Amino acid sequence: MDAFYASIEQLDHPEYKGRPVIVGADPKAGKGRGVVAACSYEARKFGIRSALPISRAWKLCPQGVYVRPRMNRYVEVSQQVMDVFRRYTDLVEPLSIDEAFLDITGSVALLGPADEIARSIKKAIREATGMTASVGLAPNKFLAKIASDLKKPDGLVVLQEADVDQFLRDLPISRLWGVGPKTEARLHEMGFRTIGQLASASRESLVRTLGSLGEHLYQLSHGKDDRQVVPDWERKSVGTETTFDEDTDDRDLLLRTILELSDHVAERLRKDEYRARKVTLKLRYSNFSTHTKQHSLDRLIQTGDEIAAVARQLFSQFPLNRKIRLIGVSAGDLHRGREDPEQLTLFATSNPKEKLGHAVDAIKEKFGIDSLRRGSQLL
DNA sequence: TCTGGGGTCCTAGGACCC
DNA sequence: TCTGGGGTCCTAGGACCC
Numbered sequence: 021m022d023a024f025y026a027s028i029e030q031l032d033h034p035e036y037k038g039r040p041v042i043v044g045a046d047p048k049a050g051k052g053r054g055v056v057a058a059c060s061y062e063a064r065k066f067g068i069r070s071a072l073p074i075s076r077a078w079k080l081c082p083q084g085v086y087v088r089p090r091m092n093r094y095v096e097v098s099q100q101v102m103d104v105f106r107r108y109t110d111l112v113e114p115l116s117i118d119e120a121f122l123d124i125t126g127s128v129a130l131l132g133p134a135d136e137i138a139r140s141i142k143k144a145i146r147e148a149t150g151m152t153a154s155v156g157l158a159p160n161k162f163l164a165k166i167a168s169d170l171k172k173p174d175g176l177v178v179l180q181e182a183d184v185d186q187f188l189r190d191l192p193i194s195r196l197w198g199v200g201p202k203t204e205a206r207l208h209e210m211g212f213r214t215i216g217q218l219a220s221a222s223r224e225s226l227v228r229t230l231g232s233l234g235e236h237l238y239q240l241s242h243g244k245d246d247r248q249v250v251p252d253w254e255r256k257s258v259g260t261e262t263t264f265d266e267d268t269d270d271r272d273l274l275l276r277t278i279l280e281l282s283d284h285v286a287e288r289l290r291k292d293e294y295r296a297r298k299v300t301l302k303l304r305y306s307n308f309s310t311h312t313k314q315h316s317l318d319r320l321i322q323t324g325d326e327i328a329a330v331a332r333q334l335f336s337q338f339p340l341n342r343k344i345r346l347i348g349v350s351a352g353d354l355h356r357g358r359e360d361p362e363q364l365t366l367f368a369t370s371n372p373k374e375k376l377g378h379a380v381d382a383i384k385e386k387f388g389i390d391s392l393r394r395g396s397q398l399l
Numbered sequence: 400t401c402t403g404g405g406g407t408c409c410t411a412g413g414a415c416c417c
Numbered sequence: 418t419c420t421g422g423g424g425t426c427c428t429a430g431g432a433c434c435c
Contacts, residue, residue, distance in 0.1 A: 026415075044403080045403065053401090053402085054402090054404090055402070056403095057403075057404090058435095071402085071403085071435095072402095073400065073403095074403095075401070075402095076401075077430080079400090108420085114435045115434090115435080116405095117404095117405095117435080118435085119435080136429065171409050189421060197434085198408095198432085198433070198434090199433090200433050200434080200435085201432090201433095203432075231409085231410085232409075233432095234410085255406070256406085256408095257406075258405095258406095259404090259405075259406075260404080260405080261405085262403090262404085263404085263411095264405065298427095308402070310430090311429080311430085312428090313408050313428080313429080314426090314427085314429080315427095316427065316428085332430060334404085346403085361421085
């Protein structure tokens, strides 16, 4: 989808159409913390981009429309789009909230040539949501992804097998999946700036210097990618984190925040019937150095109290000699209730705190998320 | 200039077991 | 007095993606 969050805001607020819309943190007149989550094409003319600090965005375009993300709404539209995709093939692999891979190999016999299917999908998305999408049609995932990015917005790029080498030759190596700022710098030092240049390197030399990443990049630079489109995969972790408005070393505030975050993680675990065996606590100090500590348990947990107990224990092992900018709690090594034989005994013992958790969820569902709150959150 | 929040995957060292 | 090789699990950090 094109400028997904910003497009939804323009759709829901017609008065925003044609204006620079910036979705992200509160700019607070240039003092805000956080970054741009998404921005409209009008905003991009001012040099605004995703992940730009919101304070920079404010300097570049103070007259812009600044809005907080409304994730619930974006998820709703995302569902509509994914539903459209599933009318064309069962093999839909969501890559993020606003993009997916579709394997339409088997759809051609039923629905006609691939490029006609692509056009039909774009039209169906526009009818279902009122928004535009960009499509890349290619022999594999990597090429389709690059092709889809090439002519945004409202683009359709069809890449035939025979044209792959020419298509890739002059693209910068940063287009390769797995090449971020660090790897790009290393590759530049090695003398590679374009995908074509990388493709002329020997496989052995790339593997020697970059390990398994080298093998991966060797394949991609030759347009090869045999990864399948996988419609359902198992989630590995659930986490949440928050950056404070001001760095803090207030232990009470930090401990209260740990409990809040733990409750939030627990709520999301319960929603999908997950239990976790690992808890990770993350701290970012005022100098932006980031550290994690994790603990694996010999049992599965699900409630906010259980998660918070482990997180507090981990917190006590951190030095508090600097102020803290960010704190995060995450649950990992997830097990889905029914699939795990151990769960039978857990259900049988029916942990009263788990029951309490479900009751809290039900009350919040019925009366709103602010209807029930821990006493410590009232401070 | 100041750097969010949600994730995945990879690497490397150490403990531990046989 | 000096200690192999194979394997698993755990932890911490880092790169990357959207």
